[in-house]
Amino acid sequence: MKKWISLVIVAVMVLSLAACGTSGSSNQQTPKDVDGETSATVGSNDGAPYDTKAELRMIWWGSQTRHDYTQAAINVFQDAYPNITITPEFTAWDAYWEKLAAMSASKNLPDILQHDYKYITQYTNNNLIIDLFPYVESGVIDLSDCPESTWAGGIVKDKLVGINLGMNTASVMIDAEMFEKAGIPIPEDTWTIAEYNEICDKLLAKKDELGIDFADQSGKNAFNEQMQFAFREKGMWFYNQDGSESFGWDKETGKQIIVELLKREKENIEKKRTAPLAVRDENDVNGPESGLIVKGKTAINTANWSNQAKALTNAAGKNFVLVALPSETTTKMQYIKPSQFLSVSSNSQYPEQAAFFISEFTNNIDMNKELKGERGVPISDVVREALASSFEEDSIDKAVFEFVGRMAPIANQIWRPEPNANGAIIVLYHNMLKSVVDDGMSPEEAFENFYAQAMVEFEMAK
Amino acid sequence: MRYKRSESSVLKNKKQCSSSLRRRIYNENIVGYVFIAPFIIGFLVFTVYPLLSSLYLSFTKFSGLGTPEWIGLLNYKRMFFLDPRYIKSLKVTFVYVFIYVPLRLTFALIVAMLFKAGGRIIAAYRTMFYLPSVIGGSVAVAVVWRQLWGYDGVINRFLISIGLMEEQFSFIGSKETALMTIIILAIWQFGSPMLVFIAGLKDIPMSLYEAATVDGANGWKKFWKITMPCLTPIIFFNLVNQLISGFMAFTQAFIITRGGPNDATMLYVVYLYEKSFTTFQMGYGSAMAWVLIVIVSILTAILFSTQNKWVYYGNE
Numbered sequence: 001m002k003k004w005i006s007l008v009i010v011a012v013m014v015l016s017l018a019a020c021g022t023s024g025s026s027n028q029q030t031p032k033d034v035d036g037e038t039s040a041t042v043g044s045n046d047g048a049p050y051d052t053k054a055e056l057r058m059i060w061w062g063s064q065t066r067h068d069y070t071q072a073a074i075n076v077f078q079d080a081y082p083n084i085t086i087t088p089e090f091t092a093w094d095a096y097w098e099k100l101a102a103m104s105a106s107k108n109l110p111d112i113l114q115h116d117y118k119y120i121t122q123y124t125n126n127n128l129i130i131d132l133f134p135y136v137e138s139g140v141i142d143l144s145d146c147p148e149s150t151w152a153g154g155i156v157k158d159k160l161v162g163i164n165l166g167m168n169t170a171s172v173m174i175d176a177e178m179f180e181k182a183g184i185p186i187p188e189d190t191w192t193i194a195e196y197n198e199i200c201d202k203l204l205a206k207k208d209e210l211g212i213d214f215a216d217q218s219g220k221n222a223f224n225e226q227m228q229f230a231f232r233e234k235g236m237w238f239y240n241q242d243g244s245e246s247f248g249w250d251k252e253t254g255k256q257i258i259v260e261l262l263k264r265e266k267e268n269i270e271k272k273r274t275a276p277l278a279v280r281d282e283n284d285v286n287g288p289e290s291g292l293i294v295k296g297k298t299a300i301n302t303a304n305w306s307n308q309a310k311a312l313t314n315a316a317g318k319n320f321v322l323v324a325l326p327s328e329t330t331t332k333m334q335y336i337k338p339s340q341f342l343s344v345s346s347n348s349q350y351p352e353q354a355a356f357f358i359s360e361f362t363n364n365i366d367m368n369k370e371l372k373g374e375r376g377v378p379i380s381d382v383v384r385e386a387l388a389s390s391f392e393e394d395s396i397d398k399a400v401f402e403f404v405g406r407m408a409p410i411a412n413q414i415w416r417p418e419p420n421a422n423g424a425i426i427v428l429y430h431n432m433l434k435s436v437v438d439d440g441m442s443p444e445e446a447f448e449n450f451y452a453q454a455m456v457e458f459e460m461a462k
Numbered sequence: 463m464r465y466k467r468s469e470s471s472v473l474k475n476k477k478q479c480s481s482s483l484r485r486r487i488y489n490e491n492i493v494g495y496v497f498i499a500p501f502i503i504g505f506l507v508f509t510v511y512p513l514l515s516s517l518y519l520s521f522t523k524f525s526g527l528g529t530p531e532w533i534g535l536l537n538y539k540r541m542f543f544l545d546p547r548y549i550k551s552l553k554v555t556f557v558y559v560f561i562y563v564p565l566r567l568t569f570a571l572i573v574a575m576l577f578k579a580g581g582r583i584i585a586a587y588r589t590m591f592y593l594p595s596v597i598g599g600s601v602a603v604a605v606v607w608r609q610l611w612g613y614d615g616v617i618n619r620f621l622i623s624i625g626l627m628e629e630q631f632s633f634i635g636s637k638e639t640a641l642m643t644i645i646i647l648a649i650w651q652f653g654s655p656m657l658v659f660i661a662g663l664k665d666i667p668m669s670l671y672e673a674a675t676v677d678g679a680n681g682w683k684k685f686w687k688i689t690m691p692c693l694t695p696i697i698f699f700n701l702v703n704q705l706i707s708g709f710m711a712f713t714q715a716f717i718i719t720r721g722g723p724n725d726a727t728m729l730y731v732v733y734l735y736e737k738s739f740t741t742f743q744m745g746y747g748s749a750m751a752w753v754l755i756v757i758v759s760i761l762t763a764i765l766f767s768t769q770n771k772w773v774y775y776g777n778e
Contacts, residue, residue, distance in 0.1 A: 098739055101526035122742075126528040213630070278635025279613050281722050286608070295614070420525065423741040431547075434724035438637060449546070456544045460523065460743060 051083065054350040056357065057110035059089040060340075061096035065374060072370035077360055084353050086112075104128050109345035111354040115162045116340055117153070121243070121417045124156040129343040131159035135355040142359050150379035153338040153414055157243070162341025163358050166376020169336050169407045170225050170303045173312065173320040178299040182206045189324035189332070189406065193264075196326040200273035203299050215300055217292045218274035220284040222303035223265065223433060224426060225325060228415075229333040230261045237415050245419045245458040255447050262436045262443040269437055274302075277434055289315040306400050307339060307376050313396040320396075322403040324410075334407055335414040339376030373397065377404040421454070421461035428453050520749035525742045537749035548750070550725050551733040558641060558729060559708035562648045567700055570652040571693075574659035588660070595653025604647070604717035608634060611643045611718075634719050637726035644714050644727055655700040662696030663689070694773045702765055709758050730754055 060070060067090050074086045089110060091099055097119060103109045109128060123129045132154075135141045141163065143151060154162040179186055184202055187195060200215035207213075231238045234257060237248035247254060268274045275283075275292060283291045288308055293301040294316040303325065304312065313319055327333045342361060344354040360367060368383045369390065377400070378384050384401065391398040432450040435441040520537055522530035541548050577588045597603055610616050613632040621627040633639045670688050679687065712731040715721060721728035721736065728736075730750070738747030 094739075097742070098526075101742070104527055122525060122527060128527060276632070276635070278632035278723055281635045281719075282608075282612055282632055285718075285720055286612070421741075424743075427736070431724050434637075438724065453546065456540065457741075460540065460746065461741075462523075 054084050054353040055087065056084060056112060056348075056350055056354055057087045057089060058112040058114075058357075059091075059096075059100070059110040060114035061091055061093045062114075066090075069371050069374050073361070073367040076367045076370055077357065077364070080360075080364075081356075084357065086357065107347050109347055111345060111348035111350060112357060113343045113345055114165075114340050115343045117338060117417050118422065120154075120162055120341060120343070121156055122420055123343070124159065124161045128346055129161050130346050130348075130351060131161060132163065132344065132355060132358075133160045135352065135359075136160065140352055140355045140359060142363055145363065145380040145382045147379075147381070149336070149408075151338075153417075154341050156417060162338075162343040163362060164338035164341055164379050165361070166307070166339040166373065166378055167336045167404050167408070168305050168307050168339040168376045169334055169404055169411065170221065170325055171306050171309065171322040171403060172325055173293060173301040173304055173309065173322060175293060175296070175299045175318075176321045177318065178203075178210055178212070178296075182210060182299070186321055187323055187326075189410070190330040191323070191326045192330060193326045193328055197268075197273065200268075200300070201271070204272055210299065211296060212298050214272050214275040214279075214292070214298050216268075216274045217283065217298040217301040218268075218280060219288065219291070219301065219303050220280055220430070221305070222274075223430065225303045226261060226265075227258075227429060229325070229327060230257050232333045232412060233328050239415065239419055239422070241416055243416065243419070245421055245462050247454070251451060254451070255444070258432075258447050258450075259443040262433060262446065265433060266437050266443075277437055288312055293320070305337075305339075306404055307374070309400050310396050319394070319399065322399060324407060332407075332410045333412050334410070335412045336404070336408055337414060373401070377401055419458070419461065421457040424457040424461070425454050428457070516748040516751060519745050520752050522745040523743075524745040526744050530745060533745070537746045538753070540746065541749065541753060547725055547728070548733065551721075551728040551730055554641065554726065554728055555709060555711075555730040558645060558648075558711065559705060562645045563701065563704045563708050565645075566649045566652050566704060567655055567697070569649060570655035570700070571659050571697075573652065574656045574663060575689075577656075577660055578663045588657075592653035592657065595651045601713065601717055604714050607643065607647050607714070608718045635723050637723050640719050640723060640727045644711075644718060647714050647718075648708075648711065655704060658696055658700055659693070662693050666692040691774045695775055698765070698769055698773045702762055705761060705765070706758055709754060 058074070060066070062070075067088075070090075071088060074088060078085060100109065100113070104123075104126070113129065115123065115129070120129075132141060136143055143163075150167060151160075151164045154160050154164055174186060176186060182203055184199060187199060191199075203210065203212065203215040228238050231249060231254075234253075236253070240246040240248045249257070265274075269276055275298065279292070288294075288304060289311055291301065291312070292298045294312060296316075301312075301320075306322065309320065309322060324332055324334050342358045344351050344358070348354050361371075362378070363380050363383065365383055365386045368378055368380075368387060371378075373387055378387065384405075388398065388401050391401070428450050432446045435446045435449070436443050519530055521532060521534060523533050523536075524530035573591055577584055577591070594603075611633040612618070613630055613635065615633075617633065618627070618630050622630070633643050666689065670692070671684060674684050674688060710731055711729050712735065715727045715729045715732045716735065719727045721732045725733075731754075734747050734750045734754070737743045737750065
């Protein structure tokens with residue numbers, strides 16, 4: 001009996017613990033030299049390209065809607081260029097980067113990768129994606145209809161490693177019906193934080209009539225943006241712009257700015273201008289479609305990305321009005337963010353065809369009619385106009401296009417891609433906020449903890 | 463004649479030799495090895511190799527891309543001296559394990575006592591009580607749980623309607639209550655220890671109870687003097703099992719709270735996952751996995767060393 005039990009226990013333990021071991025692949029290889037290869041293969045685009053058959057693989061993350069739209073666009077491309085076949089692969093965001101890491105270890109990355117601002121530096125540093133400038137110069141990739149500001153976000157260390165698929169910008173969503181009921185005019189894009197506070201207080205005064213619990217749902221992203229803005233308004237960047245793993249400010253200056261921000265956030269939550277952090281967290285886990293603004297329990301929702309407006313509108317069954325984020329002064333800290341990129345992997349056998357596909361993805365109006373601007377507002381002026389005219393009046397698509405169009409000229413410069421430690425640092429500053437708001441820690445002490453941990457994260461991410 | 467004999471002896475030798483070879487080939491052991499080879503190969507490739515490579519990775523900085531960079535014991539040092547979030551996740555995990563294991567076992571034992579008796583209806587009941595364990599580990603139940611305990615959830619509405627609460631409150635978003643909701647979900651899945659308890663209860667000889675009844679013992683006394691001592695091996699088995707699975711709890715905390723708020727439900731494996739797969743510090747994640755193995759091994763060893771004191775095996 002005793003022996004039997006011991007054996008079973010040992011077996012159970014061994015088997016179960018085996019599941020804990022992270023099975024990171026330890027395959028090691030040196031990526032081939034990318035620059036030498038591309039310059040040799042770049043040809044000119046003579047209009048009727050590619051007599052030889054090329055089979056390309058393409059991978060992206062996203063929702064079912066995106067999969068359907070992208071597949072339709074690929075079909076349009078393949079009909080026009082029968083010699084190039086595109087085999088699609090797609091997953092959700094979470095699994096995407098794990099999958100890509102495994103593929104890169106076995107040197108089996110798809111030819112065309114959808115990429116994100118968050119990871120593009122890492123992939124560039126590891127020579128996993130190629131520089132597309134040679135293809136732009138030879139005319140394979142046509143950017144003549146795209147203002148430089150729209151694709152410059154894809155430049156890492158003087159290489160164009162991804163072509164921006166769409167423009168996004170953070171927005172404040174406003175429930176216009178509720179504002180009307182409360183007799184408050186819709187704010188201008190130039191509104192300041194003082195005006196924002198005033199509007200919130202006015203809404204709260206009519207809380208019971210409107211049936212709201214808080215004035216502003218305030219998504220998790222709101223604090224991310226405020227953090228960046230707080231430094232931008234003082235003429236600094238949150239992260240060092242030289243690409244190193246460090247902040248763009250020294251500890252004392254940063255302390256002042258962050259402590260100020262923490263106090264403001266705490267005050268807003270205590271006055272019910274914004275929802276408690278617990279509710280924000282929950283909303284973050286459940287997804288924006290189940291947020292309070294959708295249920296009519298707040299009148300404002302700060303810092304949703306402009307491309308999320310459609311999902312929220314569909315969920316709520318009514319259109320929201322988009323305005324810019326408030327800042328200290330009337331100068332906007334808002335910036336235009338590349339929603340995602342298409343990059344070409346360094347192990348691609350057909351880099352030129354892949355580059356050509358990306359060019360078509362950007363410029364081909366028929367393809368973009370299938371893509372429906374779901375990845376953000378297209379960067380090509382011609383495509384954007386063609387799409388805008390195809391939208392119905394009063395549709396949210398049109399409102400989003402108009403909003404991004406309105407922001408583009410007044411937008412601030414975007415920072416260079418974030419350092420590797422960014423993901424960990426975001427968690428740290430959200431925890432800092434919770435320590436102050438929920439646990440009553442002093443902002444100064446919370447900052448010290450945050451700073452010390454951030455330094456470790458930078459060190460480990462180098 | 464002599465020559466012949468020697469030749470035949472050579473032949474004989476040869477025959478012996480080949481038959482011994484044949485015997486060796488057809489030896490039961492060899493056959494056995496061949497039959498278990500698929501498992502052994504799979505075990506080596508899918509378990510031993512990843513296990514060893516994770517041991518190697520735990521001494522490196524590795525983002526999943528490129529080459530791991532050897533950094534010696536830095537990951538281990540970071541865990542205990544430079545990472546307050548890690549220490550917090552250790553604390554949360556210990557609280558979780560030390561609350562949930564005793565409660566789950568107590569529940570399982572109580573229900574097992576009720577279901578000890580046979581009968582068709584009891585069997586159907588037993589199945590119903592086991593159901594949460596089958597579905598309880600799943601993502602779907604965790605999602606439902608999140609909705610139940612959320613700011614706008616059923617529990618909220620119910621407590622407000624009966625007047626126990628005045629305002630809506632996010633149970634899963636508040637640090638005082640978040641871990642509790644996850645522990646309740648874990649306790650609810652007491653099915654598998656319950657089944658083991660039922661089997662153990664049925665193993666206790668009726669004659670003991672009959673003798674006790676004759677001697678005039680009441681139910682309470684019978685439970686403490688007969689049921690509990692006879693059940694100790696089963697309790698021990700369940701205890702070790704649940705302890706190990708408690709340290710490895712992941713799904714519920716990951717789905718319901720993602721470790722939040724402010725790391726209040728940051729169970730060990732959730733933090734390990736966050737470090738390995740959202741910030742891509744695979745080396746650090748591997749180091750954490752190995753420390754977890756050591757912690758669980760030590761606790762298991764301690765439990766084993768105490769079993770002489772309280773576990774009663776009938777044959778002693």
